[in-house]
Amino acid sequence: MLKTIRKIINWTGDRKSRLYWGFLWSFLHSMFTAMPIMGAAYILELMIKDFNGEKALDPIWALRAVMFMIAMVLGRFLFAYLRATFQESIAYEKTAEVRMRVGDILKRVSLGFFDKNNAGEILGAVTTDLSVLEMYSMKMTDVYVGGYISAFTMVLCISFFRWEIALIAIVGIIGSAVFLHILNRRSCRNAKVHQAAQNNLIASVLEYIRGISVVKAYGQEGVSADRITNAFNAHRKINVKIELDYVTANCLHQLCLKLSSVGIAVAAALMAVNNVISVSLFLMFCIFSFVIFAQVEQINNAAHTLELIEATYEKLDRIERVDFIDEASRDKKLHAFDVHFENVCFGYDRRRVLDNISFTIPQGTTTAIVGPSGSGKTTVCNLLARFYDVNKGRISIGRTDIRELKCDSLLSNISMVFQNVYLFNDSVINNIRFGKPDATEEEVIDAAKKACCHSFIAKLPQGYQTVIGEGGSSLSGGEKQRISLARAILKDAPIIILDEATASVDPENEYEIQKAISALAKGKTMLVIAHRLATIENADQIVVLDEGKIVQKGTHEQLMNKEGLYNRFVAIRQKAESWSIA
Missing domain, CATH: 1.20.1560.10 (ABC transporter type 1, transmembrane domain)
Known part of the structure; x- marks a missing residue:
C-alpha cells in the first residue's frame, strides 16, 4: 500500500x-x-x-x-x-x-x-x-x-x-x-x-x-x-x-x-x-x-x-508509453498539394497488403483507386491520412514526406468522407460544424446547400438545431452521407479522400451525392475509392490495384481500350447495375 x-x-x-x-x-x-x-x-x-x-x-x-x-x-x-x-x-x-x-x-x-x-x-x-x-x-x-x-x-x-x-x-x-x-x-x-x-x-x-x-x-x-x-x-x-x-x-x-x-x-x-x-x-x-x-x-x-x-x-x-506515430514530426505549413506514393510497401503484421506501389496525384486533379476487395484500396487512403506509417518507401505532399508532419498539421490539409459515416449525438449544425468549429451559421447552411442536404434538414422538427441521435440513428444512409460531405465542404481542405462514399446508397441519393462531390472537388486534389462507374469514369487518372500491386493506370478511355482487370471490372459493374428481379 x-x-x-x-x-x-x-x-x-x-x-x-x-x-x-x-x-x-x-x-x-x-x-x-x-x-x-x-x-x-x-x-x-x-x-x-x-x-x-x-x-x-x-x-x-x-x-x-x-x-x-x-x-x-x-x-x-x-x-x-x-x-x-x-x-x-x-x-x-x-x-x-x-x-x-x-x-x-x-x-x-x-x-x-x-x-x-x-x-x-x-x-x-x-x-x-x-x-x-x-x-x-x-x-x-x-x-x-x-x-x-x-x-x-x-x-x-x-x-x-x-x-x-x-x-x-x-x-x-x-x-x-x-x-x-x-x-x-x-x-x-x-x-x-x-x-x-x-x-x-x-x-x-x-x-x-x-x-x-x-x-x-x-x-x-x-x-x-x-x-x-x-x-x-x-x-x-x-x-x-x-x-x-x-x-x-x-x-x-x-x-x-x-x-x-x-x-x-x-x-x-x-x-x-x-x-x-x-x-x-x-x-x-x-x-x-x-x-x-x-x-x-x-x-x-x-x-x-x-x-x-x-x-x-x-x-x-x-x-x-505507447509510441506516437508523429513523435519525431513537426508542424509545417504546406504550399503545394500534389501527392506522391513512391515504392510504398505496407502490411498488417505479417500479411503484405501493398507491394511497391508508385503513383502521383497532380494538384487539383482526381485519382480513382479501383480493384477487387482486399486489393489494398482503403489501405492507400489510411496511409495518406497517416493512420498507419508505411513499412517501406515514402508518401509525400508537395515533396514533403508526411512522416515529417504532425498528425494535426497533416490532417488540417485533408478532408475525408468514409463509407460508414459517424455522426455525433448533437444538433445537425454542430455535426456539420465539426469540419470547422468556428464556422458561422451562414457558412454551415451554404455548405449544406452545396452538399444537397439543406432541403431535408429544413424539414426536420427543429431544422439545423435538431439533435440527430448517436451515430445519426434518426437519418437514412444517404442523408448521413450528405451531412458528411457538408462537413468536408465546410472544412475546405485542399486534399479530399472519398472512401466508397456512394457504395451503399440508393440511386436518388447517389445522384445528390454525386452533385455534392462535384461541388467538393472543385480545385481540390482528390483520391477516390469507388465501385460505381459514375464516380470514377470522369477521374483524371484511374489506378487499378490487384493483390497489393498496381496492374493498370490511365484514364477511363485509355483503360477501356485495353484488355485487363479494369475492362472486366466495368463489364461486371454494367451487368450488376442492369440486373433486376424478373
Whole structure:
C-alpha cells in the first residue's frame, strides 16, 4: 500500500503541496480530537476534588475548560474543512488532465494500437479505471495516511500521561499492520484479475449493443445473451472471491485493534484500582480506547481500492508509453498539394497488403483507386491520412514526406468522407460544424446547400438545431452521407479522400451525392475509392490495384481500350447495375 500511496503523491505533480497541507490539517484535526478528551478529564478531576472536599471548584477555571473544549471541537471541524478543501479536488483536477492527455495520445497513435487492444480495455481505462482514481485516490490516501496520523497523535497524547498505555496501543497498531499487509498481498493478486474481468464485461456489453440488430435478424438472442451472461458471471465470481479473501485478514486486523482497546481499558482499570492513576485519568483512557483506532479500522477498506488504483496506474502507464506515430514530426505549413506514393510497401503484421506501389496525384486533379476487395484500396487512403506509417518507401505532399508532419498539421490539409459515416449525438449544425468549429451559421447552411442536404434538414422538427441521435440513428444512409460531405465542404481542405462514399446508397441519393462531390472537388486534389462507374469514369487518372500491386493506370478511355482487370471490372459493374428481379 505504501508503494501505491507514494505513486498517488507523485501523481499529484504540482498539486503536491496541497496534499501535504492536507496531511498537516489531518494532524491538527487529530490533535483537536484528542484535546477535548483531555479537557473533559481535567474538568472531571476538578469536580471530583470539589466533591471530596479537597479543593473547591473554581467556576472561572471550569468555564475556561468548557470554552477550551468548545474551541477544540470548532477547531476540529475547521481543520476537517480545510483538509477537504485542499485535498478533495486534486483528484478531479488531475483526472481531467489525464483524460485529455489520453485523448491526445489516442489521437496520435497508429490505428494498429486499436487493432491490438480491445475496445473494452481502452474504454475501461478512460472511464471506469479513471473514475476509480477520480473518486478514491484522495479519499483512500486520507484514510491511510490520516488514519495513522490520528492514531499516533493520540498515542503521543497518551504517552504524556502513561507510557505503558501508549505501548499497548502501539502493539495493537503493529499487529493490525501485519494483517493489513497480508490483506494487501491478496488484494494485489485480485486487482488485475478484477480489472480484466471488468474489461471483458465492458467489451461484451459493447459487442452486444453494437450487434443487437444482427442478433435479432438471425434469431440468436439466446446465444448472444449466453456470452454476456458468462461475462456477468465471471465478474460476479471474481468479486465474490475478493470478498472471501478479504474476510479473514480483515477480521484479524480488527481483532488486534479491539484487543488493544480492551487492553488499554483493563490496564487503566488496574492502575486506578492500585491508585497509580486518578479516576479522571482512568475515564480519559477509557474514552481514548474507543476513539484511538477509529480511523485505523477503516484502512482495511482502502487495501483493495489502493490495489485497483495501482492496477489503473499500470494500465495508464502502458497507454502513455505507447509510441506516437508523429513523435519525431513537426508542424509545417504546406504550399503545394500534389501527392506522391513512391515504392510504398505496407502490411498488417505479417500479411503484405501493398507491394511497391508508385503513383502521383497532380494538384487539383482526381485519382480513382479501383480493384477487387482486399486489393489494398482503403489501405492507400489510411496511409495518406497517416493512420498507419508505411513499412517501406515514402508518401509525400508537395515533396514533403508526411512522416515529417504532425498528425494535426497533416490532417488540417485533408478532408475525408468514409463509407460508414459517424455522426455525433448533437444538433445537425454542430455535426456539420465539426469540419470547422468556428464556422458561422451562414457558412454551415451554404455548405449544406452545396452538399444537397439543406432541403431535408429544413424539414426536420427543429431544422439545423435538431439533435440527430448517436451515430445519426434518426437519418437514412444517404442523408448521413450528405451531412458528411457538408462537413468536408465546410472544412475546405485542399486534399479530399472519398472512401466508397456512394457504395451503399440508393440511386436518388447517389445522384445528390454525386452533385455534392462535384461541388467538393472543385480545385481540390482528390483520391477516390469507388465501385460505381459514375464516380470514377470522369477521374483524371484511374489506378487499378490487384493483390497489393498496381496492374493498370490511365484514364477511363485509355483503360477501356485495353484488355485487363479494369475492362472486366466495368463489364461486371454494367451487368450488376442492369440486373433486376424478373
